[in-house]
Amino acid sequence: MVYTEENIRELLDKILEPPLALFSLQVQNRKNHALIEITLDHLTHKTGSVSLTDCEEVSKRLKEELDLWGEEFDFTLQVSSGGAERALRLPEDLDRFQGLLAKLEVRLENGNWDKRVFRLGKRDGETIELIPFDRKVSKHKIIPPIQMPLAEIRKGNLFLEL
Template sequence: MVRYQSLSALFRASRRLTSPATCFSVRQFSSSLLLPKTTPPRYFPFSSSISRFYSSSSSPSPSVRPPKSAGSNGDEEDTFEYKTTDDVEVIEDWEEEEDEEVESYLGDGGDGGGIVLRDVPWGEKVLSIAAEVLKQSEEELELFAFKTSPRGYIYVRLDKLSNEYGCPTMDKLEEFSREFKKRLDDAGAEKVIPEDLALEVSSPGAERLLRVPEDLPRFKEMPMTVSYVEETNSRKVVKTAVFLLESIDAESDNCVWKLADVKENRDPESKGRPLSRKQKDLRITLPFTDHKKINLYLD
C-alpha cells in the first residue's frame, strides 16, 4: 500500500479564502500531526467548509503503517475518524514546493501549469495513472499542472472548464484524490512505483498564469492583471494594469485591452467614482510577445 506523508486528507482553502476564485486542496499524509481546532464556524464567500480525515495514531514516523482493522468481508480497512472543522493548521513537515519563493513562469508545474517530472523514474507512470482517473471521470476536469519531486511528492492541480474560475468543488477534488490514491496503492503493491509517496491535489485558483492568447478568450469577461512591456523614451519598461480583454487579432498577433473599472485604475482623488469617459474609451494594443505575465484579478 502506498504510504503518504500522513494518512490524513486535509481539505483547505488556499491563500485567498475571501476571493471568488478560491483554490481548494487535498493533501494525503502518513502520520497524524494535525490536531483539530474547536473554533466557531467561519464563512467566506465562494468557499466551503474545510474537512479532513485523520488517523487515530499520532506516530510521526512516515515509515510506520497506519492501524488496520478487519472489515466484514475479511479485507483490511483503514481505521480513520472522519471529522469536519472550519479551521485547521497545516503540518510543518510537508514539503512545500521548492520554487515557492521563485517567481512563477509558464510551464513550471505550479501556478504556470504544465507537466514537470524532474526526471524521477516513476514520474511517467504516476502521470499516466492520473490521466486514467481523469479519463474515467464524468466531470469536465483537466490537468492544469502536474509535478513530481525526487523526494517522493506528487502535486496535481485540476482545472474545471465549465467553472467560471476553473475551480472544481472540494468534493470533486476529494473524489479524484481518493481514486488516484487507490490506484497508487495498487501500483505500489505491484512494485511499479515506490510505496512511500505523498500527494497534494488542488485547483489552480486566481494565481494561475494565463497563456497568450490561448487562455484569454475563456476569461474575457473577467478583469485580468496584465504586466506588459512598453517603450518609453527609447527605453523598455514593464508596466502593470488591470484590463478587460477587448479583442484578439490572430492575424497581427495583437491583443486589444481596455481599462477595467476597478479601484487600481481610478483616480485616488475621485473618492470611488467610476472611470471617466476618457478612461473608458482608452484602448491599448499589445503584441502577444509584449505580455510578460497575466493573472486573474482579485479585488
C-alpha cells in the same frame, strides 16, 4: 518504483472526466519518497476554479491507483485548484477568459516591464484588446481600450475585483 510525471499523467488521464482537466503536475522524487503536486482546471467554470469536493475525489481515486503499485515508496499527494486568481497560459487563456480582469506583466513604451490590471477583450491574431482597470475611476467613465501585441505580454493571472 519511481513516480514520473509521465506515469502519473497516464493515471490522471483515466481518472479525470470533463469538465475536470489537468492544469499542472509536478513530481519530485527523493529517497523512498515522492511529492506529487497536481493542480486541476474546471473547463466550464467562469474562472476555471475546481471545488474542494472535486479535489478530494481526484485525490482519493489517484491514491487508490498509486497504492496498487505497492508500498516500496511513500508518497505525498497534493491536489488543488488553480483558483480564481490562477496563472494564465498565454495566449490561449486570453481567449478563454475574455471579459474578465487579469493582472498582466506587459512591456511599457520605455521598454520596462510592469504589472497592470486589464479587462481582457477580443484577440485578433497576435494582438489583443485590453481595457485598463483602475478602482478609483468611476464606473460611468469610459476608459478607451488599447491594442497590445501578444509579444508585449510576458505573463499574467486572473484578478478578482473585490
